[in-house]
Amino acid sequence: MSRIRLVVSDLDGTLLDESHQLSDELMDKVREYTTQGGLFTIATGRNWYATKHIVEHTSINVPVILCNGAILADPTTIYYESDLATGIMADLLIEAGKSGIAVLLFEHDKVFGFGSEQGIDRFCDKEKVSCETIPPRKDDLLQRKVLKVVLVGPYEVSLSLWHKHRMDVSGQYSFIRSEEDFFEIVKKGENKGKTMLKLAESLGISKDEILAIGNHMNDKEMLMEAGIGVAVSNSYPELMEYADFVCEHGWDKGVIEAMNRFCVR
Template sequence: MIKLVATDLDGTMFDSKGQIPQSAKETIQKYSKKGVHFAFCTGRGFMEMDEVIQRLPYMEYAITANGAYAFNAWTKQDMYKICIEPKDCHVIFSALKEKDALFELYQDGKIYCDKKLKQERYNYIPVQFHDLINASRELVDDMDSFIKNMKKGAIKLHSFFGSTTARDMTFEEIKNLPYEIVSQSMNELEINAKGVNKGFGIENLAKKLNIKKSEILALGDNFNDISMRNTSGTLVAMGNAVQPLKDMADFVTKTNDDGGMAFALNKFLS
């Protein structure tokens, strides 16, 4: 019996236009009322979640920043937070600052971004995310100095690259650093403290709720969802998911534009 559902957002719950299908809303509401716990499990940061939580009031928990920070969406109380230490943030930034990239740092509920975002966002960020990015970022004049003077760590570091070629070259250069580094299907890299990923987040939430691995259903579409495999009894890949996730999933549902989330929830929860 499934007691906890952990779901990705972009490409999974959201359709290709960034909307939440009505079928997903109604299905989540139905099973939430029956006692199933629902949790966002996303790479997004705290500042990017307010509107989503308002649109989906039956989602009880939020695992954000690829598993680094979790909170109760109903009470806004923190559940845990795992940071990259300031000195490690500087090591990572030093490896990235000369790249063709737009660097971001997630800290204390805010997302700090290089000031070139204002003029050059079209070179790095897919157009469908421009409104979200503009509304949630705080610009930093000198990121190097900002990081050197940090007293607290960051829950996540993130870079958008000018091309997938630049991203792939950078990933090869830094993949052996002692951190959790995920190369996404878009032109980005996400970096967390070692061992911190979406699977880690699901495992920690399940422990707090006294829920077994066999009672967990996870849904995703991208490379940063692969870590959910080891901590979820049932893994569902969207029909639009990357092939490695499909290959390891227990079930491949319909695409995010064809009601895939609702279809999978009804299959495993009914």
């Protein structure tokens, strides 16, 4: 087994504890690993705005993967960016907002939204961000450089709208269910695993030297592409089928368990 040189962890439900905080125990483990020469980063569905405070308080020493792989960036530079073509999607988003779904639009350092105030509040409370409310107008949607869209509301409603507007055959988009009521729309072909390999190549690291850790289906490609793919115990059951190792512990304690097992230096 190759020595692990790069650890890539999902954020919500993985690196963060059950209170959505960074535990002292986890911080100590990451510092220990990076002090010994290891590289550590995160791969998250969040954008930079919702992630930068975490980067500032951890020992992350390489670029981070954002918006489920649509962005690779550090505090000063965007190394990779893949935005959505919102034209075909505009009618879907406007109808979703009218149907009681919260529509969240991600730019690199901002979040905009319309639709259900309850859904927007739930999203902002979970992500610890603020969201600027905008009118649901097609011309406004077309002017924005959107990297990811999240629909917050009953999954079945979002999926029905997806099929109604034939997004599944447009060839431009794909979707991920990242929470019970989070329906994430991303550019087809973009995912955490693809961007993780871009990062590894830039660092001169082979995929066999990567440990990837996650808990939900938007982590699937990342676990599959890494030398060792790990699912923490609170993972979505289907994700565990793609993992090389399933932790006994969940959330941050699962990350610590995986690093203790595979990152001996």
